[in-house]
Amino acid sequence: MSRAPKRVAPRRTAGKVAPLRLGVNVDHIATIRNARGGQHPDPVRAAKIAVAAGADGITAHLREDRRHIRDDDIARLKAEISKPLNFEMAATAEMVGIACMTRPHACCIVPEKRTERTTEGGLDVITGKAAIAAAVKELKSAGIRVSLFIAADPAQIKAAAAIGAPVIEIHTGAWCEALAQKNKTEAASEWKRIREGAKLAKTFGLEVHAGHGLDYDSAEAIAALPEVVELNIGHFLVGEATYVGLAQAIKRMRVAMDRGRARAGA
Secondary structure (H helix, E strand, O other), X not given: OOOOOXXXXXXXXXXXXXXXXXXXXXXXXXXXHHHHOOXXXXXXXXXXXXXXXXXXXXXXEOOOOOXXXXXXXXXXXXXXXXXXXXXXXXXXXXXXXXXXXXXXXEEEEOOOOOOXXXXXXXXXXOOOHHHHHHHHHHHHHOOOEEEEEEOOOHHHHHHHHHOOOOEEEEEOHHHHHHHHOOOHHHHHHHHHHHHHHHHHHHXXXXXXXXXXXXXXXXHHHXXXXXXXXXXXXXXXXXXXXXXXXXXXXXXXXXXXXXXXXXXXXX
């Protein structure tokens, strides 16, 4: 009989809120490259620009169909960037093998469907418990920090803690979509779920990240949650880069995040 994960009291630092990190996802730099073929634009070059502009880490998702990031991109990112690499992946034997060979700083396990345009919803840790738990164990044994990309659902958060994942990344897509559609009722409901999910995760001793669909305004809002210590943002920044340049988009995002963080715990 499995036991419920033990709750631990969240650590407090004399009223101080933990710094908020920004991970920049370079997947869609690769999407643009692959639309025409060749080597331009280069996601590794974009990653270096992101780091110089203030990114705390780089995220890249090596999908099973290699629709954007490719194997050589992951190898070059690991070798050439000066900040931590967060390798997004499905919980498959192939991806676990690549991760253990590459040894990124972190791996974020995400759900993956061939027919989806982008990641739809969070990982179902309960249904996929056996495969996900095995992947978590192997990645941790290789010295890789593991996170699970899940909805802010209490059952999923408890399941993530139960299988030993040290980090969760809350899927913010439904909230961001409701904001974009100006559906105030739905946005308020999703925001409450995120806020309460982050608090619950903290009681289980989980580190809390968030991402998917975030823009300047939504990133500023979620930065005010003291439990959240990292945001991973990609598509919006790549889109903004077409207007203002990637470095400037990242700098603006950091300003928005700092404004929100200043309200954390207030």
